Amino acid sequence: MLFALGILLYKMASTTRSSEGPNEQSSPLSTPFGPPFDDADAEIILRSSDLVDFYIYRAMLSKTSPLFKTMFSLPQPDASVSEKQRPVIDLTEDGETIAALLSFIYPLAPESISLRGMIGARVAAEKYDMAVIFQHLDERFGVSKIVQDSPVEAFCAAYSHKLGEAARAAARASLKYGMSLDDIGDKLQYTNGPALFQLWKYHRACSAATAKLVSDKHLAWITDSDSDTEPHRTLWSFARSTCTTCSCWKYHYTVGPSRTRWDVAAPWHTYITQAHAILLERPYGKAVAHRSVVGPIFNLEACHICRNTLAGLPAFVDLLRKEVETRVSEVRHFLAHPPDTSPDGSYRRSI
Numbered sequence: 001m002l003f004a005l006g007i008l009l010y011k012m013a014s015t016t017r018s019s020e021g022p023n024e025q026s027s028p029l030s031t032p033f034g035p036p037f038d039d040a041d042a043e044i045i046l047r048s049s050d051l052v053d054f055y056i057y058r059a060m061l062s063k064t065s066p067l068f069k070t071m072f073s074l075p076q077p078d079a080s081v082s083e084k085q086r087p088v089i090d091l092t093e094d095g096e097t098i099a100a101l102l103s104f105i106y107p108l109a110p111e112s113i114s115l116r117g118m119i120g121a122r123v124a125a126e127k128y129d130m131a132v133i134f135q136h137l138d139e140r141f142g143v144s145k146i147v148q149d150s151p152v153e154a155f156c157a158a159y160s161h162k163l164g165e166a167a168r169a170a171a172r173a174s175l176k177y178g179m180s181l182d183d184i185g186d187k188l189q190y191t192n193g194p195a196l197f198q199l200w201k202y203h204r205a206c207s208a209a210t211a212k213l214v215s216d217k218h219l220a221w222i223t224d225s226d227s228d229t230e231p232h233r234t235l236w237s238f239a240r241s242t243c244t245t246c247s248c249w250k251y252h253y254t255v256g257p258s259r260t261r262w263d264v265a266a267p268w269h270t271y272i273t274q275a276h277a278i279l280l281e282r283p284y285g286k287a288v289a290h291r292s293v294v295g296p297i298f299n300l301e302a303c304h305i306c307r308n309t310l311a312g313l314p315a316f317v318d319l320l321r322k323e324v325e326t327r328v329s330e331v332r333h334f335l336a337h338p339p340d341t342s343p344d345g346s347y348r349r350s351i
């Protein structure tokens, strides 16, 4: 690692040269990025591989990167450079990536970052030893709109670059969508086979782990304790005790380790059946608790006694939602160690 950083440091220092300022480019081909990376009193220029210039304060890079701090402490290659001139540091990343990277350390930087920029910035942050930034990126990646809206594409990109935490965040985000080819649709063109196969296995494992919660008439995950220390148990007792006193057709369930009998009216059975179907397609806790799923259950036909038992349905739904999230959190092994790139580097073609 130190050797690699040393090589990088040497390359960066050896390509450092001077520039007169934002309006006096040392290279006629380079283009200023513009605000907020255009301060006239900035001491250095970061130049991207596609020749975009970023005017940066030295202290901001030193604060976030020990690598840059060390580099700035070394004597400059050209000692005759005047105070008005500033060194240019050529980087191998493109402008989109550098803009994304700097957005995490620069005030007033644009907050909207593309998936490609975010992945590139995460890789660059690790390369330049910017620990604070890549930790921040990992936290932001999973909750970002682009990952929530396009989790399959995000997963493939993160997986291909061996960004384990980002890949796991994208995989979790994918659970609220189906995983069939029709579900993925046009975004299939932005995926790659090995990564998609891993995501599909994870998705299927989560479906299997969660759908079995409501796959038969025994609900083992529900405690049948009469304890009133937890609200859901009180409501569960209410539903169980009043459901058998009418003449409606009942569905026979059992709950808990002691397999306590629970006879429910049609609305309960309908909800459980629908929850199973949903979890097979989308193993996502909020999917079984969504009002579009739960709301219509209260309108199903039942006598007033059975309808009263539905007062316990929200607690049942919430308990199932939490159990789904628990079971999903236990499915991690498929994503624990993203593999290395294939010999021909084909994993890296996704972004």
Ligand SMILES: [Zn+2]
Pocket: 246, 247, 248, 265, 302, 303, 304, 305, 306, 307
């Ligand atoms: Zn009834």
